[in-house]
Amino acid sequence: MKLFTLSAGAMALTAGMSGAAFAQTELTMWYHGAGNEVESQIINQIVSDFNASQSDWSVTLESFPQAAYNDSVTAGALAGNLPDILDVDGPNMPNWAWSGYMQPLQIDEAKIANFLPGTKGIWDGKLYSIGLWDAAVALVTRQSIIDELGLRTPTLEQPWTQDEFMAALDAAKASGKYDFALDLGTAWTGEWFPYAFSPLLQSFGGDIIDRSSYKSAEGALNGDAANAWGNWWQGLFANGYAQATQDGADRDTGFNTGKYAFSWNGNWAALGTLAAYDDALFLPAPDLGNGPKIGAASWQFGVSASSEHPDGASAFIEFALQDKYLAAFSNGIGLIPATPAAAAMTENYKEGGPLHGFFALSQAQGVLRPVTPGYVVQAKVFEKAAADIANGADVADTLDAAVDEIEADIEKNGGYGH
Amino acid sequence: MATSSKLTSSNRAGWLFALPGFGLMVVFIILPFFFAIALSFTNQRLISPNPTEFVGMANYKSLLGVGMITLEPERDASGDIIRDDSGAPTYPKLRNFTRKNPDYPKLDGMREWTSWQSGENRTYVLARDVVFMRAVLNTLIFVLVVAPVQGGLALGLALLINQRLRGINVYRAIYFMPVVVSIVVVSLLWRFIYDGNNGLLNNILSSLTFGAFSPIDWLGNPDTALGSIIGMSIWQAVGFHMVIWLSGLQTISPTLYEAAEIEGSSKWQTFRYVTWPGLRNTAVLVLIVITMQAFALFSQIDVMTSGGPLDSTQTIVFQAVERGYGKQDISGGSTISVILFVIVLSISLIQRWLTRERR
Numbered sequence: 001m002k003l004f005t006l007s008a009g010a011m012a013l014t015a016g017m018s019g020a021a022f023a024q025t026e027l028t029m030w031y032h033g034a035g036n037e038v039e040s041q042i043i044n045q046i047v048s049d050f051n052a053s054q055s056d057w058s059v060t061l062e063s064f065p066q067a068a069y070n071d072s073v074t075a076g077a078l079a080g081n082l083p084d085i086l087d088v089d090g091p092n093m094p095n096w097a098w099s100g101y102m103q104p105l106q107i108d109e110a111k112i113a114n115f116l117p118g119t120k121g122i123w124d125g126k127l128y129s130i131g132l133w134d135a136a137v138a139l140v141t142r143q144s145i146i147d148e149l150g151l152r153t154p155t156l157e158q159p160w161t162q163d164e165f166m167a168a169l170d171a172a173k174a175s176g177k178y179d180f181a182l183d184l185g186t187a188w189t190g191e192w193f194p195y196a197f198s199p200l201l202q203s204f205g206g207d208i209i210d211r212s213s214y215k216s217a218e219g220a221l222n223g224d225a226a227n228a229w230g231n232w233w234q235g236l237f238a239n240g241y242a243q244a245t246q247d248g249a250d251r252d253t254g255f256n257t258g259k260y261a262f263s264w265n266g267n268w269a270a271l272g273t274l275a276a277y278d279d280a281l282f283l284p285a286p287d288l289g290n291g292p293k294i295g296a297a298s299w300q301f302g303v304s305a306s307s308e309h310p311d312g313a314s315a316f317i318e319f320a321l322q323d324k325y326l327a328a329f330s331n332g333i334g335l336i337p338a339t340p341a342a343a344a345m346t347e348n349y350k351e352g353g354p355l356h357g358f359f360a361l362s363q364a365q366g367v368l369r370p371v372t373p374g375y376v377v378q379a380k381v382f383e384k385a386a387a388d389i390a391n392g393a394d395v396a397d398t399l400d401a402a403v404d405e406i407e408a409d410i411e412k413n414g415g416y417g418h
Numbered sequence: 419m420a421t422s423s424k425l426t427s428s429n430r431a432g433w434l435f436a437l438p439g440f441g442l443m444v445v446f447i448i449l450p451f452f453f454a455i456a457l458s459f460t461n462q463r464l465i466s467p468n469p470t471e472f473v474g475m476a477n478y479k480s481l482l483g484v485g486m487i488t489l490e491p492e493r494d495a496s497g498d499i500i501r502d503d504s505g506a507p508t509y510p511k512l513r514n515f516t517r518k519n520p521d522y523p524k525l526d527g528m529r530e531w532t533s534w535q536s537g538e539n540r541t542y543v544l545a546r547d548v549v550f551m552r553a554v555l556n557t558l559i560f561v562l563v564v565a566p567v568q569g570g571l572a573l574g575l576a577l578l579i580n581q582r583l584r585g586i587n588v589y590r591a592i593y594f595m596p597v598v599v600s601i602v603v604v605s606l607l608w609r610f611i612y613d614g615n616n617g618l619l620n621n622i623l624s625s626l627t628f629g630a631f632s633p634i635d636w637l638g639n640p641d642t643a644l645g646s647i648i649g650m651s652i653w654q655a656v657g658f659h660m661v662i663w664l665s666g667l668q669t670i671s672p673t674l675y676e677a678a679e680i681e682g683s684s685k686w687q688t689f690r691y692v693t694w695p696g697l698r699n700t701a702v703l704v705l706i707v708i709t710m711q712a713f714a715l716f717s718q719i720d721v722m723t724s725g726g727p728l729d730s731t732q733t734i735v736f737q738a739v740e741r742g743y744g745k746q747d748i749s750g751g752s753t754i755s756v757i758l759f760v761i762v763l764s765i766s767l768i769q770r771w772l773t774r775e776r777r
Contacts, residue, residue, distance in 0.1 A: 078465065
């Protein structure tokens, strides 16, 4: 906290000084990408381009390591020291908006009409944040594995059914060539669980919460569909298709070194897989009964509630939404660009590019995580339930307990403003 | 008595020197302590636009509530007990009684904590917050194992290195080294040692047994996870207590040992009647320090298991942090802290009483 006030003070100081020198109004901005050189370069480029493009505003950027970013924003909000421009992880946005850290963007909706649905952060009917990119998850495998196991190659129009998916896992397991048939990434604790696994629950017809009211999880997270998901999920581990506890190194390199036949992984890992296998395939999620689903929404930009110059902050965000910057982020760190025009400008996501499939996946199957301030808690409850079930806990009891915890939290928070 | 009158009389410089330290303690330890007590009676959130409300004992009730129910086995139409494949009688699902059953309003929202068989019937102990109960139980197990084992090992090491041998300082340094390394780093390293596939521990055990040992996922198995963390924690802090024992050993006058030698006492007699009585106060200190440190178990859990698998490594402090910050429920986290305070205080008082000087 001390350090924080100190740096905020230093920022205010530089703000005053350069403001006097250039007669531009100073805007401050926080970004989560400290430590990533390429990412820093791109965001710095956008900031300096913006500062040079007009004479009203001058943005100064401060970067935080991702692991400390959310805590810094919370601390900043409690101390009343937030910057003008924030970036926010998509599912956290409603919590921050409801808590009063953020204000709606002053950006014309028409400007973002062709953006991927997962990049738009809408809460309470208003646009609070907008992303320059999205992320998507695919079932990663190799053409040679598909051929060897004699499987049909699923398509976006005709994804695998649950039976086909399980038959594929069976075939991979029976071949005896892999340590495990499926790499789910259970080594990645935290947000990966709700991001990657709650769409599987939705594909069964369940959900973390009843989205019609956002006040109850009864029936959504412990109904028949959810119990079917839980039993299926537990079976993946109990029957030896996947590991409930996974070594971090296996997650990072296991598929690329042939330990797994299939890997449930995000687009950010795709470049490494392409380097390892020239016949890598990125397949759509299987349809587990209620349509194929994958998680949507990544980091997005928004304006803090305490900003005195929301017009300037929005002007910067609007400036950053140019296709060339979307493409730069995508080329630099492998993210899915938010618009088709930007996708066409990238090496990997253009028509015929090696990762083009992800763009289509994101467009067709992406489902937002529950858009509610309570998501922060619900994500943790879901993660624990999924991990416990994977480790052999009773499915119905675990889901009941998760429902109770989510509902108690909603009640404690007066319904989270829904 | 002389010192206390000196403290209260004119000693302005002394108080002035103490002021920064006292000030920091008041701001960072004493104030938060009273804050925690006050917040545990409210519904305070970490961040929320809703106003804070006084809720009385609700937080304590939802953490500590327990109940009990005895169920009769299910019977078919002819009155025979329905048995499952292994021959055990089957019972109605507990959720029929604990979820919105108007006949059992007191049990609403509770979950099974433990159960036992009594004749045909089965008795279930239910808890409103099973995870917290597991955390309390795990913490107690941790303390009960770590306090005697770590204290004993540390004493053994201290006796070993309390000799005038060449190079003994090297051993002192080696035993003390894990204490200096950050517990987070140690935990990360031990995660590799305990790895289920290619961990060092599994490799050593399988080469020692010529491959007869089948690898165990030490941290991924509910039966071994807590034990693994106990073992690693004992190893990590044993050097610290070794140094305290060592300082105790060195206050014992050498003339006592000489006298014992002249009397012809054996090594064990020397330890029993010279060394151990001389270590009395050190022993009390070590015991209380280990107990308090063990109750604060957090970093290892956070880095190595996050409380899993299946709550087998949940601990009180981990739950306090998880709820207070992770789930933004400051009142819940505060309540856990207050409960922990009461537990540690009462155990320390009992220890003081048990180890008091008997006249």
